[in-house]
Amino acid sequence: RGLAAAHGAGMVHRDFKPANVLVGTDGRPRVADFGLARMQRVPATAGHDRALDSDEVERGPARESKLFGTPYYMAPEQFDGVPADERADQYAFCLALLEALVDRRIFANHSVSSLMVLKQATIAEPTFDRVRPRWLARLLARGLDPDPAKRHPSMTALLDAIAEGQRASSRRRLALGLGGALVLGAAATYGAVAPGITQPCAGSSRHIEALWNSTRAAAIGSAFAAAHPTLGTSSWPRIAAAIEEFGARWIAGHRSACLAAHHREQPPEIAAARTRCLDDRRERLGALLEVFADADAQTVIGADTALRALPELTTCADADTVVAAFGPAQDDDPEAVAQLEQELRRVDVALDLARAELAKRGIDAAAAIADEHGLLREADAIAVRRGMLLHLTGDFAEAQRVLEGAVLDAIAQGDDRTALSGLAPLVRTTGSAQLRFDDARAWARWGEPLATRVNAPASVRAELLSAIARVEGIAHDDAAIDHLERAIALLEASDGSSEVPVALLQIELGDALRARGDVEAAIARIGDARGIIERELGGAHPDHIAATGALGLVLWQRGDASGRALIEQALVDSRAVYGADHPALAPALNNLAGVYTDDGRYEQARALLRGVQHPSARPHQRR
Secondary structure (H helix, E strand, O other): OHHHHHHHOOOOOOOOOHHHEEEOOOOOEEEOOOOOOOOOOOOOOHHHHOOOOOOOOEOOOOOOOOOOEOHHHOOHHHHOOOOOOHHHHHHHHHHHHHHHHHOOOOOOOOOHHHHHHHOOOOOOHHHHOOOOOHHHHHHHHHHOOOOHHHOOOOHHHHHHHHHHHHHHHHHHHHHOOOOOOOOOOOOOOOOOOOOOOOOOOOOHHHHHHOOOOHHHHHHHHHHHHHHOHHHHHHHHHHHHHHHHHHHHHHHHHHHHHHHHHHOOOOOHHHHHHHHHHHHHHHHHHHHHHHHHHOOOHHHHHHHHHHHHOOOOOHHHHOHHHHHHHHOOOOOOOHHHHHHHHHHHHHHHHHHHOOOHHHHHHHHHHHHHHHHHHOOHHHHHHHHHHHHHHHHHOOOHHHHHHHHHHHHHHHHHOOOHHHHHHHHHHHHHHHHHHOOOHHHHHHHHOOHHHHHHHHOOOHHHHHHHHHHHHHHHHHOOOOHHHHHHHHHHHHHHHOOOOOOHHHHHHHHHHHHHHHHHOOHHHHHHHHHHHHHHHHHHHOOOOHHHHHHHHHHHHHHHHHOOOHHHHHHHHHHHHHHHHHOOOOHHHHHHHHHHHHHHHHOOOHHHHHHHHOOOOOHHHOOOOOO
């Protein structure tokens, strides 16, 4: 925090290292020795290739052939004569912290000339293998990137990401405190018990096995292959593994909650709320598997998105959050409420999969239950889903009206969770779809207060930041970049099992950088994200196709002919996945039409743009 405070005052330390961190008698660490903070660094020269010790510190008045500071902890760009800024301090901080965590020097006993070469390369991944938790390893790796543009936006952003990771890890340790099986059906992690003695909480796995087992997996795999022979066959092993991983984490969380209750480690109201939360997560998985079992092509296409949308299990271990969200029911008819909540889970799955007709049936069924039993408190939750459906089907004005009413009423009723759930859809409907930028910004400002009040997880906060970033991008406002960087930092600190959500935000950030004219930075962001998506999801996945189109667009903008080939490939691959007339073809058609327009091939561009017909598929990649 001392470095961040110095940066906030416009000061760069330029010589941060462990020896310049002093611990006072009160136990507080302090950053010391700002002797070089205001001095201008002189560019490196050939005279530095002599074999100086890497810890040698050159001090005194500026002289042209001197390095100022400690070469060992200097950022790579400083060896190239680039004046140090706060990103150089960030590099030094991350290097010092990494060494403390792995208990060894990273660049041991190297001369300055060797360091100049070594620091131009990315630190090898095995170096970070001993760093736990893994989210911290990713944060440090980013802070140590040889390219300062790829590091964290600021020390404050890095420290906020670490703090968020610590909070998430605390919740996760409570949820998974007993170890957690890695595969379904794993043996209990609490040791053997004597024959005839019943082990407490040994039946957690049965709750998942009733939903997910080898027979169910084989049936859904066949349904996927029949619905979309190409994508369904290639994606199903990965999807099945993700379901098993979710189930294993649920079992571990359930055992932890059960044992906490068994040993009276928590008050009864917390234990009961944890159980209700886990029951909700299990029922949501069950609703998803129901739709998977009756899969159509759209289900296969959206399966990964729907899996990533499963509610976070760590929330069920956060005492304050779980009691607020899953406290004792206050309804006169709990059976009717349970029936309505199950319909809403099905609706959520249908919306995640863009299955409009299925979502409409569920919303109508939920509304009928609410009307029949007088469940007025659930009206806003139903309305939020109806607004999302209206957006999906292209009725943006009505979607805005419904969502505004639901959000305002939920706020008035003190139902902050429902209000927060409607904000991101409302921002998208108002700003991205109808270009009412000021209205969207006004609604987005409600996000942080509501998220703070309900202690919303990182994924919810990141979704809202992404929604307003999309609006700012369409409005040609550089605020989009800040929103996306904040969203990325939140997700990187949350230690999710998949890197894809961060990669998708990196693509959006790359697109925002491209629109601002930072073409090289955009290429780096999108290229890295495309590689992550290909590794995790495969080259035929829709997310990889979108990344291919985005990379092609920015390469074309730079004047690179390879960009055209990627844009054309994205359209070919999109048609292979979606068919000839699907709304999701709009971005690929729009991008290729832009290339044709730049070439003066106007008739061909018009022919492509006539394929962009569906109102809910408004292209956003090309501005």
